[in-house]
Amino acid sequence: MYHLALKMLFADRAKYIMLVSGLTFAALLMTQQAAVFFGILDWTNGNLKNMRAQIWVVDPKVEQANEIKPMRDTDVSRVRTVPGVAWAVPMYWSVQQARLQDGTFKPIQLVGIDSTTMVGQPGNIIAGKLEDLRLPNTVMIDDLAVERLSRGRAKTIGIGDTFEINDKEARIVGICKTEKSFFGYPYVFTTYDQALQFAPKVRKMLSFILAHPAPGWTAEQAVIQIKKQTGLGAFTEGQFSVSTVLWFFRNTGIPMSFGTTILLGFIVGVAIAGQTFYSFILENLRHIGALKAMGASDWMLTRMVLLQSFTVGLIGYGIGIGLTVLFGLAVLKKGMPPFALPYQLPLFTFVVIMFICAFAAVLGILRIRKLEPAIVFRG
Amino acid sequence: MNTEITNNSKNGFAVQVRNVTKTFGTGEARTQALKGVDFDAREGELLMIVGPSGCGKTTLLSVIAGTLEFEEGEVDVFHARLHGMSKSAITNFRGGSIGFIFQQFNLIPTLTCIENVSVPLLINGVSRAIAEKKAAEVLALVGLGGRGHDRPSNLSGGQQQRVAIARALVHEPKLIICDEPTSALDKDTGHKIMELLRDVARAPGRCVIVVTHDPRIYQFADRMTEMEDGRVQRVHEAPQAGFSHTHQ
Structure with missing residues (x-):
């Protein structure tokens, strides 16, 4: 039944493209913006990376590596x-x-x-x-x-x-x-x-x-x-690096600004994927009812819906990450804007995109589980 | 009126329904669709359920098909006592023993005819290759041998209903449930479909139950059950020469 589930998904071009686009946009926005944010954080530690030392001693009031209080x-x-x-x-x-x-x-x-x-x-x-x-x-x-x-x-x-x-x-x-x-x-x-x-x-x-x-x-x-x-104040190189990053979190609007954009990417992904996938399920409800009448169990239909949802999720994620990497390759040559893509970031986006897909699938699954197969006999 | 279900393997009954009630809604919107229905269908017959709109025909069909739960009574379909079965057991039973033909065909438009017909086999765990081979064979039996790779939208209404019949037969169920199978078809096409269904009903150990409003196809029934106001009013025997009132 899985190949039929995928065929049903791919054949509905408009919804398929809408789903993939929404998830691509969400993956791109979350990863690219987070990569720029991590790039900025990376830049905050520029002094520590360019003048290497195991121990940094500073005025006791100094909290981060870009701040000077002369001694x-x-x-x-x-x-x-x-x-x-x-x-x-x-x-x-x-x-x-x-x-x-x-x-x-x-x-x-x-x-x-x-x-x-x-x-x-x-x-x-x-x-x-x-x-x-x-x-x-x-x-x-x-x-x-x-x-x-x-x-x-x-x-x-x-x-x-x-x-x-x-x-x-x-x-x-x-x-x-x-x-x-x-x-x-x-x-x-x-x-x-x-x-x-x-x-x-x-x-x-x-x-x-x-x-x-x-x-x-x-x-x-x-x-x-x-x-x-x-x-005096003193830090190991690692402590100074963490202290610098935390200072930027506490004292600047940068994390909030990027966090808002990343959250928007998540919300847009949830909204587009959830709404479109639910509408895809609703449009196919009569056919799903027929499958139920013909003996398809709720568990079988659940697996079909999950497959459809995670398939668009994987495609959207792949395209989104691919575009982010292209963006990264382009900007790293120029050096602007800052960009850093640690492996944890695509992993984080993968988890979030899969969560969005699971959420969208659950909306459809709940509707399917409530569906009485007798619906197919109603004109 | 019978009060108990007899052993239908001995008496040749395919379906026995006893004293079944079904209510929809609550409070002022409460409607009793079935008011203690008794009903029998025999092996090897094509039985029609007729009656005015809202008399409970489709509700009775849904109960027999195991797609609708009922409050009271007993339903026995080819040895299976639906009133004592769990939901998942009924689902399994439907998948293996019942074929469905719907008024609007309910073919999945994005799948080819072969894929549509193979669905019941896939639901029953048959491999894709075997299911599609069998689907192509059954499509040939209903006269659509060359159209297996077409999508339903490329076929006429009659051809789509033939695909639906092929889908209902492909897993060789004992009971075929048909809901208004000719209402979307012209007279000639409807007659051809009914001839096909009558042949299906004649196969050993089978039964076809048809719910219809369409008097043009009454002549194809072996028996006819007439419903009114949630009850079986009468059963007519002897089709071709006109129906004779036998009993309630």
Whole structure:
């Protein structure tokens, strides 16, 4: 009977297309919007991914990786004395304005790393040498900076070229690749000391302290000791990442905005699939009554309806996910908008789409179970 | 009036109905459709149930077919006592022992004739290949051998009713239930359909029960049960030469 159930479904072109379209739209909207949302969350951790360290020490009021409350330079020494800490180095981070050759300004993220150890260095250097950052007034820029800072130039900016940060000349000695960050500004790396020269002077300049646990200590244990003995804030890389994401959940409308769109996708899916499938069942009620009269049990008809419902669900889901992946492939090349598709996301959408299908099927099944086969004898 | 169902395998009765009542609705809308009906149909006969609209013909047919529950009484169809059976047992019984022919044919429009005819076999668990082979054979028997892959909408009314007859016969049921089988057909087509049904009824161990309003086909009945106001009023014997009143 299953092949007949599918044939009945496919033959009703209008309803079949409507069902698949509704479920495709729901799957696309839920997955694509969630992928963009996850992409944004991914960007919020851009700093953590571009300047790797096991332990991040910050001002106790700091809750997330894109927030700066400067500390005193002496805090680095205090952290170095904490038991469980192998080493600790200063880091500077702030948003500054770069002046281009044509006189326009572009915001950049200026990162100052420890000149001795180079801890916090970019992970993927594609041109130049990191050691050259020890030369005066030198910077290493990322590929996004190459694109943004080239404006107004005859040729693309590269090693040996200069631009200005706060009226001070910066010479490019290297180019690296970085992960996108929440602000979307390019990264400009230099040493900590030079960063303090490029940036406007304020009383406290130390943004982060990057540290490493001593042998025999876990990062978590070292973090507890740092907080206890210095009164500073401290996170492992994982804790800082979670704290950053949670901060965005608590303090911005981004999750609510995307959540609403995802919910709308779900509601549209339920409404279209439920209504269309129920109408499909109602239109076939007389035939279903005839099948009942001819001896088809409620369980047999239930299985037929479930097959029809889950078949359109699988097709709609497949098309929806396929379109999302195409969208992802298109935007990942451009880098905008943010997009991240962890395997849990298609899995989540699959469960939701199957739930919608089950809901639509149950509406029809309840109607069928109430149906008296004697309906076929009524004119 | 009989008060008990006799052993129908011995007396040749295909269907015995005793003192069956059926009520629809509640309160002021309450309507008693069957008021203690007694009814018999014999093996090898084509029996018609006639009467004015609302007299309970279709309700009685639904009760005999096991598609409608009733409040009181006993119904025995080819050894099966429907009044003592569970809902699922009645469903199984219908699937194996009863063939249905409906007024509006009730063919599934999106399926081919072969697929429509194969439905009762598929319901009974027969494989698709065997069911479709048997369906094609039965379609040939009703004169539609070349139309198996057509959809019902491509056939005339008479041809559609033949497909419905093939569907009713394909699983070789003992009892064929027909609800107004000729009301949507012209006289000649109706006569051909009735000739086919009369041949079906003549097969050993079979019985055809026809509910009809159509006097043009009365001549095909072996017996005729006349209903009025929820009761069997009289039973007529001897068809071709006109009906004779026998008993209630």
